[in-house]
Amino acid sequence: MDILLNVLKDRKITEEITISGSKSESNRLLILQNLFPEISIENLSDSDDSVHMQHALSTDKETVDIGHAGTAMRFLTSYFAVKEGRETVLTGSKRMQNRPIEILVNALKDLGATISYEDKVGYPPIRIKGKKITANKVQINGNVSSQYISSLLLIASKLENGLTIELVGEITSIPYINMTLSLLHQLGIEAHFEGTIINVFPKKEVDHQTVVVESDWSSASYFYSIMASSEIGSSIKLSAYKKESLQGDSCLAEIYQHFGVLTTFGENFIILKKEKETRKNILEIDLRDAPDIAQTIAVTCFSERIACNLTGLHTLKIKETDRLEALKEELTNLGASILVTNKSLHLQKSSEIKENISIKTYNDHRMAMAFAPLALRVPIKILNAEVVTKSYQKFWDDMQQIGIKIDKL
Structure with missing residues (x-):
C-alpha cells in the first residue's frame, strides 16, 4: 500500500x-515467561515482531520462520540452544538471512551449544540442537549489537551454573543491556554488571507475579x-x-x-x-x-x-x-x-x-x-x-x- x-x-x-x-520489553519478557511460567504479562506489544515471537515460542514445528523480526532471531537463538531434546531450524525473511548472527552463535558454541548453518556461514537460517549447557563463562564483543548480549542474559539464570559474560572492546547500547538486567532483577534473579563483566546467578523458579510493559x-x-x-x-x-x-x-x-x-x-x-x-x-x-x-x-x-x-x-x-x-x-x-x-x-x-x-x-x-x-x-x-x-x-x-x-x- x-x-x-x-x-x-x-x-x-x-x-x-x-x-x-514496548517491543523491546515485550520480547524479553516473552522469553523469560517461557523459561519461568510463573510470570504473567500485561500491555504486551501488538507489533508484528512480538506476534512472531509468541508464535515461535508456541509452535512445535521444526522450522520456525520469524520474518523480519531481528530481536526474535537473536533471542530465540539462545532460547532454542538450551531447549533440551528439541531440534529447530530458525529462519526469516530474505533480509534476515543477510543479517549477521555469527558473533552470538560463536559465543553459544563456546558454551557448548550445537548450532550449524543451513546455507551461508555466519547468517540464518541456522539449525539448533537444544541441550543442557553447564559451562558458565563466555566472551563476546560489546560493540556490535546489544541484542547478542541480552540474548545470553535471558537464558543465563536457567543454566545450571549461571553465566559470567566478559564484554570485549567498546560497549554500545548499554541502556538495552540494563533493560534486560532490570527485568531480571524485577523477577528476583540475581545479576551484577561491573566494568566489562556481567554475572548472572542460577534460578530454578521465580515468584508468581504480573509484569506491566x-x-x-x-x-x-x-x-x-x-x-x-x-x-x-x-x-x-x-x-x-x-x-x-x-x-x-x-x-x-x-x-x-x-x-x-x-x-x-x-x-x-x-x-x-x-x-x-x-x-x-x-x-x-x-x-x-x-x-x-x-x-x-x-x-x-x-x-x-x-x-x-x-x-x-x-x-x-x-x-x-x-x-x-x-x-x-x-x-x-x-x-x-x-x-x-x-x-x-x-x-x-x-x-x-x-x-x-x-x-x-x-x-x-x-x-x-x-x-x-x-x-x-x-x-x-x-x-x-x-x-x-x-x-x-x-x-x-x-x-x-x-x-x-x-x-x-
Missing part, C-alpha cells in the same frame, strides 16, 4: 494517544517529531509511560528540548508540548545508546531546517536495511545535503523541502514512520506504508487522529 500524506495548515494539535507496550518510547519519537514542527501551544498526551524508564529511547525527552518541545510526566503518561520555536542552528549528539531514534531525529532536523551531526550509529548498518544509506538516499531526494559514514550522519541546513516526493521504506518500519511527520511541512508519499505494523499496528490511524490526511495511491 502506497499513501499520500497531506500537509497540515493552521491547525493547533491537541490530542491523546495510547501506544502499545511500559509503552514504547521509540514509537513516541514520531510524536516528538510532530510536536517539533507544530504550532506553539500544540500538545499531545501519550500513555502509558513512566519517568524512571528502562528504555534508552526515553532520552527523547531531553533531546527534543532543542526543538522547543517540553515533556511533562504524569501518572503513567507524558504530555508533549510545543513551547517555543527551534533556535539551535546545529544539533550534535552521540546516539550510541539510542540508535533506533536516529532516523526520527535526522528527519526532524531536516524539517526544522537545522544541521546535525549524529554519531554512534554503527549498528544501523545491520538493521532491517542499511539505515544510514537509506536516510541519505531519501533525504537527498527531498533536497537535503547529507553525508554518511559507517557510523555517523552529517546533515547540512536545508533551504527547501521538495513536495510530493515518494519515500522508499526498504521493508523498514522506522523509515516509513520517521518521514511521516514531514506532512506538517509538505505533501509526501510513503511507499509500502503497511511496513509500520512491524512495531506499531495503529500508526496510520493515530496519524489521522492528529489531523494528517491520508489518501491511498
Whole structure:
C-alpha cells in the first residue's frame, strides 16, 4: 500500500494517544515467561515482531520462520540452544538471512551449544540442537549489537551454573543491556554488571507475579517529531509511560528540548508540548545508546531546517536495511545535503523541502514512520506504508487522529 500524506495548515494539535507496550520489553519478557511460567504479562506489544515471537515460542514445528523480526532471531537463538531434546531450524525473511548472527552463535558454541548453518556461514537460517549447557563463562564483543548480549542474559539464570559474560572492546547500547538486567532483577534473579563483566546467578523458579510493559518510547519519537514542527501551544498526551524508564529511547525527552518541545510526566503518561520555536542552528549528539531514534531525529532536523551531526550509529548498518544509506538516499531526494559514514550522519541546513516526493521504506518500519511527520511541512508519499505494523499496528490511524490526511495511491 502506497499513501499520500497531506500537509497540515493552521491547525493547533491537541490530542491523546495510547501506544502499545514496548517491543523491546515485550520480547524479553516473552522469553523469560517461557523459561519461568510463573510470570504473567500485561500491555504486551501488538507489533508484528512480538506476534512472531509468541508464535515461535508456541509452535512445535521444526522450522520456525520469524520474518523480519531481528530481536526474535537473536533471542530465540539462545532460547532454542538450551531447549533440551528439541531440534529447530530458525529462519526469516530474505533480509534476515543477510543479517549477521555469527558473533552470538560463536559465543553459544563456546558454551557448548550445537548450532550449524543451513546455507551461508555466519547468517540464518541456522539449525539448533537444544541441550543442557553447564559451562558458565563466555566472551563476546560489546560493540556490535546489544541484542547478542541480552540474548545470553535471558537464558543465563536457567543454566545450571549461571553465566559470567566478559564484554570485549567498546560497549554500545548499554541502556538495552540494563533493560534486560532490570527485568531480571524485577523477577528476583540475581545479576551484577561491573566494568566489562556481567554475572548472572542460577534460578530454578521465580515468584508468581504480573509484569506491566511500559509503552514504547521509540514509537513516541514520531510524536516528538510532530510536536517539533507544530504550532506553539500544540500538545499531545501519550500513555502509558513512566519517568524512571528502562528504555534508552526515553532520552527523547531531553533531546527534543532543542526543538522547543517540553515533556511533562504524569501518572503513567507524558504530555508533549510545543513551547517555543527551534533556535539551535546545529544539533550534535552521540546516539550510541539510542540508535533506533536516529532516523526520527535526522528527519526532524531536516524539517526544522537545522544541521546535525549524529554519531554512534554503527549498528544501523545491520538493521532491517542499511539505515544510514537509506536516510541519505531519501533525504537527498527531498533536497537535503547529507553525508554518511559507517557510523555517523552529517546533515547540512536545508533551504527547501521538495513536495510530493515518494519515500522508499526498504521493508523498514522506522523509515516509513520517521518521514511521516514531514506532512506538517509538505505533501509526501510513503511507499509500502503497511511496513509500520512491524512495531506499531495503529500508526496510520493515530496519524489521522492528529489531523494528517491520508489518501491511498
